Amino acid sequence: MFAGDQNGLRGDPRLKEISEAIRVVPHFPKPGIMFQDITTLLLDHKAFKDTVDIFVDRYRDMGISVVAGVEARGFMFGPSIALAIGAKFVPLRKPRKLPGEVISEAYVLEYGTDCLEMHVGAVQLGERALVIDDLVATGGTLSAAIRLLERVGAQVVECACVVGLRDVKVQHGLNGKPLYILVEPRGQINCPAPSVNGVETCRHDDLILGANFGSPVNTTSKSD
Numbered sequence: 602m603f604a605g606d607q608n609g610l611r612g613d614p615r616l617k618e619i620s621e622a623i624r625v626v627p628h629f630p631k632p633g634i635m636f637q638d639i640t641t642l643l644l645d646h647k648a649f650k651d652t653v654d655i656f657v658d659r660y661r662d663m664g665i666s667v668v669a670g671v672e673a674r675g676f677m678f679g680p681s682i683a684l685a686i687g688a689k690f691v692p693l694r695k696p697r698k699l700p701g702e703v704i705s706e707a708y709v710l711e712y713g714t715d716c717l718e719m720h721v722g723a724v725q726l727g728e729r730a731l732v733i734d735d736l737v738a739t740g741g742t743l744s745a746a747i748r749l750l751e752r753v754g755a756q757v758v759e760c761a762c763v764v765g766l767r768d769v770k771v772q773h774g775l776n777g778k779p780l781y782i783l784v785e786p787r788g789q790i791n792c793p794a795p796s797v798n799g800v801e802t803c804r805h806d807d808l809i810l811g812a813n814f815g816s817p818v819n820t821t822s823k824s825d
Contacts, residue, residue, distance in 0.1 A: 603767070604655060604783045615651040620784040622648035623764065635788035637764050639674060639735050653678060655783060656761055657685040660731055663758055667730035669693050671717070671746055674735035678763065682733060691724055693717045693732075693746050706749035708741055717745050719753075726754035737765040737782070740775050747776045 604610045624641040628634060642648050660682065669691045670679030676692060683690040696705070696716045703718040724730065732746045743760045750757050757778050765782035 602779060602781050603785070604781065610655070615648075615655065616784055618645075619648050619652055619763070620787060623784075623787065625787050635786070637736050637786050639677070639763060642763070643677060652763060652783065653681045653685070656682050656733075659781065660759075660761075661686050663731075664729050665731045665758055666728045667691055667724050667750075667755060669719075669724075669730055669732050669746060669750060671732065671734040671742055672698070675733045677735065679733045682731070688731075691719060691730075693719050693749065704749065704752065706745045706752070708745040710741070715742075715745075717742070717749055719749055721753075724750060724753050724755045728755045730755045730757050732757060732760040733762070734760075735763050736786070737762040737780065740780075743775055743780070747778055751776075 605613070605616050610616065619642065622642040622645045624638040626636040626638050629636040642652065656678070665686060666688050668679045668683035668686070668688045670676045670693065672692065672694045679692075680690045682688075692699075694717065696718060699718055699720055702721040704721055705716050705718045707714050707716040730750050732743055732750070734743060734746075737743055737760070743762075747757050747760070757776075759779045759781055760775055761781045763783050764786050765780070766786065
């Protein structure tokens, strides 16, 4: 579900400003990738605040007690949303980043695997959770986050991302969970825009995204 498709936000100028605040860096981190750089959104106080406000308005009255942020850029939005709606923030981290006992959820990438970990005891049975990340392309990471939370008995209410492709839910289903996205990605083929600090940037259409895939591999581990 896109925010702009809803009656209350259809034509909302904040969405256009959020989209335009996100820089596109071509061929990063490898050729063919149009990297959606949300660090420029964070530099724009109004666009950053509007991003958080739209999420907060949506989730304030849904009885959510857990906001789970996916490493690393989910950490940039999750804590502000959690504070505003009266929930706790739970970081979902890459392997060996959390001390103490963790529960892990591995998933298959195009070339290899990756893993998300969460502290044992961070989320309780029956808690209502929101998963937040900056961008979704194929949905593999979000699917792993959902499985991780459901393994400890949480009820995942929804996943939310700042940027995403329209067909992600059709392709991967996110374990049947709804997906809420603010804006579509911006991309380009030719890049006539001037460089910024030596990085060529642009804001056009025709996006190519590098992304992960979502087959699960369940593990549990303990991190020092």
